[in-house]
Amino acid sequence: MSRIIVVTSGKGGVGKTTTTANLGMALAQRGCKVAVIDADFGLRNLDLLLGLENRIVYTAVDVLSGQCRLEQALVKDKRQPNLVLLPAAQNRTKESVTPEQMKKLVGALTQAFQYILIDCPAGIEGGFQNAIAAAREALIVTTPEVSAVRDADRVVGLLEANGVKTIRLVINRIRPTMVQANDMMSVEDVQEILAIPLIGIVPDDEKVIVSTNKGEPLVLSETPSLAGTAFDNIARRLEGEKIEFLDLNVANDSFFSKLRKVLTKKVF
Amino acid sequence: MTDSSSSIPIVSGTEPARDQQVRFKSEGGKLLILLPPEDEGDGVNTAAVLTWNELWQQLKQRLDASDRFWQPETTVHLIARDRLLDARQLQQLADALLEVQLYLKRVYTSRRQTAVAAATAGYSVEQQSPVAHLNQPGAEAGQALDAPLYIETTLRSGAEIRHNGTVVVFGDVNPGSEVIAAGDILIWGRLRGVAHAGAKGNSRCVILALQFEPTQIRIADFVARAPETPPAPYTPEVAYVSPKGTICIARAADFRRVQQQDNRIS
Numbered sequence: 001m002s003r004i005i006v007v008t009s010g011k012g013g014v015g016k017t018t019t020t021a022n023l024g025m026a027l028a029q030r031g032c033k034v035a036v037i038d039a040d041f042g043l044r045n046l047d048l049l050l051g052l053e054n055r056i057v058y059t060a061v062d063v064l065s066g067q068c069r070l071e072q073a074l075v076k077d078k079r080q081p082n083l084v085l086l087p088a089a090q091n092r093t094k095e096s097v098t099p100e101q102m103k104k105l106v107g108a109l110t111q112a113f114q115y116i117l118i119d120c121p122a123g124i125e126g127g128f129q130n131a132i133a134a135a136r137e138a139l140i141v142t143t144p145e146v147s148a149v150r151d152a153d154r155v156v157g158l159l160e161a162n163g164v165k166t167i168r169l170v171i172n173r174i175r176p177t178m179v180q181a182n183d184m185m186s187v188e189d190v191q192e193i194l195a196i197p198l199i200g201i202v203p204d205d206e207k208v209i210v211s212t213n214k215g216e217p218l219v220l221s222e223t224p225s226l227a228g229t230a231f232d233n234i235a236r237r238l239e240g241e242k243i244e245f246l247d248l249n250v251a252n253d254s255f256f257s258k259l260r261k262v263l264t265k266k267v268f
Numbered sequence: 269m270t271d272s273s274s275s276i277p278i279v280s281g282t283e284p285a286r287d288q289q290v291r292f293k294s295e296g297g298k299l300l301i302l303l304p305p306e307d308e309g310d311g312v313n314t315a316a317v318l319t320w321n322e323l324w325q326q327l328k329q330r331l332d333a334s335d336r337f338w339q340p341e342t343t344v345h346l347i348a349r350d351r352l353l354d355a356r357q358l359q360q361l362a363d364a365l366l367e368v369q370l371y372l373k374r375v376y377t378s379r380r381q382t383a384v385a386a387a388t389a390g391y392s393v394e395q396q397s398p399v400a401h402l403n404q405p406g407a408e409a410g411q412a413l414d415a416p417l418y419i420e421t422t423l424r425s426g427a428e429i430r431h432n433g434t435v436v437v438f439g440d441v442n443p444g445s446e447v448i449a450a451g452d453i454l455i456w457g458r459l460r461g462v463a464h465a466g467a468k469g470n471s472r473c474v475i476l477a478l479q480f481e482p483t484q485i486r487i488a489d490f491v492a493r494a495p496e497t498p499p500a501p502y503t504p505e506v507a508y509v510s511p512k513g514t515i516c517i518a519r520a521a522d523f524r525r526v527q528q529q530d531n532r533i534s
Contacts, residue, residue: 129321150425153442157424161328193442193460195422 002110005117005238006039006135006164010151012122014143015172018208019231020119021049023139025217026235027115028083035074035113037106038088039131040121041097047087050077051215061089064101070108079220084113094126099133106134115238124158132159137166140196143173144185149193156196168199170234175204176248200234202227203248288318289430290326292334293414299338299370301327302347320357327361331368333421340369346391348377355385362389413451423447423461432468443483452476462486465507475507476520490515 007020017040024036037060038046047053058073063086070086077083086105089096109116120131132138138159142152152169159167171190178184187201205227211218218228219235226246233243291302304318318326344365353361353375362372375386376394383395414433421437425444429435434451445461447453450468452475459477464486466473471488479502482494487507492515504520511530518526 150444154425154444157329157427158325160332161325163328193440195440 002114002116003137003238004106004110004135005115005137005139006120006132007117007139007141008120008128008131008155008159009122009141009148010124010155011142011148014141014148015170015202015208016122016141017045017049017119018212019139019141019170019172019202019234020046020117022217022219022228022231023235023238024083024115024117025050025077025080026219026232027117027238028077028080029219030235030239032082032115032239033113034083034115034117035086035109036083036117036119037086037109038119039102039127040119041088041127041130042090042093043121044088044090046119047075047085048215049212050083050085050217052077052085052087053215056087059087059089060105061092061096063105064097070105094121094130097130099130102130103134124155128155128158132162132164135164137168138164139168139170139199140194141170141172142190142194144171144179144187144190146185149185149190153194156194167196169194169196170200170202171198172202173204174201174248180249198245199237200230201245201248202230202234203246289428290323290330291431292330292417297342299342299344300347301344303349303351305349306351323351324360328364329421329427330419331364333419337418338368338370342370343374344370344372345374345376346372348375348379348382350378351382352379353377353382353385355389358385358389358391416451417449422457425461430467441477449473459485471509474523476504478502478504480505480507480517485515487515 007016007023009016020036024034028034036046038044040046041061047056052075055075055078058068060073062068063070063073074084074086077085086109106116106118118131118135121127140152140156142148156167169191171187174187175184179186187198191198203226205225207218207225208227211221218225219232221228226248230246233246236243288304290304293300293302303323306317346361358375365372372391374392374394375382376396377383377386378396380395383393386393414431416434416436417429417431418436418438419429420439422439423429423437423441423445425442427445428448429446430448432450435447435449435453437447437455437457440457441447441455441459441461441463443460446464447461448464448467450466450470452473453463453465455463455477457477458479459475459482461482462484463475463482465475466488469488471490473487475485475487480494481498485492485507487509490509490513492507505517506520506523507515507517508523508527510516
């Protein structure tokens with residue numbers, strides 16, 4: 001039974017595509033057959049993050065219109081043979097696909113792949129409806145900001161109403177120093193509102209920007225980064241392994257910061 | 269402060285609110301599901317009319333929120349009013365009901381196409397004349413309140429519960445969501461969204477929550493915000509309208525006593 005997971009957030013720019021690319025790659029590295037689907041028709045990015053832009057010949061729309069077979073549209077990753085990308089059409093809009101067509105596409109993919117990750121567009125309109133139509137599980141990506149959390153909360157409600165019941169939370173771009181200084185929402189603050197199980201905490205990392213621009217997912221990097229490790233851990237948790245969350249405070253947990261933490265805790 | 273002409277009109281309780289909610293009612297051992305009308309009288313304001321998708325989400329949310337309160341094997345009558353439903357949508361509805369062991373048996377509608385679709389699908393159909401809306405809002409002034417609505421769910425951003433009676437939420441009311449009740453609002457959880465009790469003008473209604481951090485609370489025509497600095501330990505609290513005409517908050521444990529004092533003063 002293959003797992004169909006939609007990566008969604010509501011708000012834009014919180015790291016859906018980055019998460020999809022890294023998780024897809026990490027799962028493929030662990031030996032799973034993975035298909036990542038870009039459901040962001042008209043504003044596709046997933047191909048860029050995977051560095052596969054120049055290999056796209058056909059897109060999902062071409063498959064649906066019968067101009068090519070599904071296998072022809074799947075782009076094999078250049079580094080990882082277990083990973084394929086089903087690209088979105090860039091010259092079309094979200095309305096060019098219906099939820100039923102999405103289900104058909106994903107249904108065809110389930111025959112050959114263990115994991116199908118769907119990169120959802122921002123928003124809750126047609127594109128979102130398409131992306132979640134076939135999903136059985138969801139990963140909610142949010143950043144520790146009120147706006148992102150509010151949108152994530154709305155999306156959780158919509159997913160539940162659409163019958164997606166397995167929903168897990170990825171908190172992205174957290175900055176431990178800011179959290180310690182009480183300038184940023186903590187993991188607990190976010191969880192208190194969203195009340196869904198946590199599957200990963202990804203620290204804010206400049207290397208993400210570099211990897212995005214190069215089209216090299218972080219999990220591929222030779223020198224391990226904190227964010228890359230965090231994504232790899234999420235992939236392992238998806239696989240059912242029990243792994244402790246990264247202790248992000250270790251690097252700068254001096255006596256004084258500990259003291260300050262105790263003091264500020266009391267105030268709140 | 270300012271003259272009345274410049275003040276912002278606040279949702280008035282007496283004005284007939286647009287009844288864009290799926291409603292559940294039990295009557296004589298049956299469950300009635302009332303869909304909001306498609307054509308709100310004028311038929312011009314399309315923004316106020318729910319699409320099938322929105323309606324579907326509301327319905328699923330309500331079914332999920334209270335599924336342990338249905339007696340299994342309950343018969344459902346769908347009151348579709350003037351809403352156009354095709355065979356696919358009816359099937360979708362019946363399937364969702366079946367998941368919680370509710371059986372759709374009868375469809376009331378004023379649209380011929382809906383009647384035909386329902387009859388083809390094997391439901392008994394009652395076609396009504398378009399004017400005979402059940403529970404037309406604002407028809408008479410003094411309406412008795414509906415039975416309390418009990419929902420067990422987290423109300424997430426975007427969710428809106430409207431009920432012509434008291435609402436009990438067993439769960440959190442998150443920011444961005446709204447509870448609007450003609451009666452009291454009792455929240456067994458955190459209140460962080462908007463709560464409007466006594467929405468039809470009854471200022472004696474109260475709002476109770478285990479943890480009060482509302483975006484805004486309204487009782488009848490009165491509005492209040494939460495203080496900028498929240499109180500340190502949260503305790504269960506009650507919001508009510510004091511005889512002075514302001515919304516006050518009291519600790520739930522002291523509420524009865526405070527109210528009696530207020531009554532003595534006034």
